[in-house]
Amino acid sequence: EAQVTQNPRYLITVTGKKLTVTCSQNMNHEYMSWYRQDPGLGLRQIYYSMNVEVTDKGDVPEGYKVSRKEKRNFPLILESPSPNQTSLYFCASSLQGRYEQYFGPGTRLTVT
């Protein structure tokens, strides 16, 4: 089944404790992206990747890192999480950047 998976689905952590949210797709898509969704602010793009070893900043990259060492994986790293990074995070992929995005189920992160 074609899908985008994210882990973990729920995470509660404390300020400053490094964490990684994994994202994997099995569709051989070139483009992958991370979004955060906050009430009243909608969906905002954090980082995206056009292909392996090619990443670029979205609208809200501060406090996040990404890497794309393999085509199928695109982990999101929070080196020192802060409470303002409490949010619902979505990973998405597409064949090419400007086309239909396939979204993962989301990761609800709480930073206390």
Added chain:
Amino acid sequence: SQQGEEDPQALSIQEGENATMNCSYKTSINNLQWYRQNSGRGLVHLILIRSNEREKHSGRLRVTLDTSKKSSSLLITASRAADTASYFCATDSNSGYALNFGKGTSLLVTP
């Protein structure tokens, strides 16, 4: 920056009625997409319309695009309770490959 902006923010209708939501954007685009999100879940792609297209249909969905006004509309005909969800437009730009989503329209369809 968020380029797409949906209107209205919230819409409540009864089953069988049509629902129309609009999206405005600021800069030139290659294409515009509409997505649906059921509460707290991942977004699902509905339809993509290219900048050289004016109208597109998919089942009960009808999307229009007016590039001169930088706006698009999504019409859901004969709505059902299962259409209750948030709807988002997403735009790319002529430069770069970032994708910008609006804040969404929350649609409630009551039986």
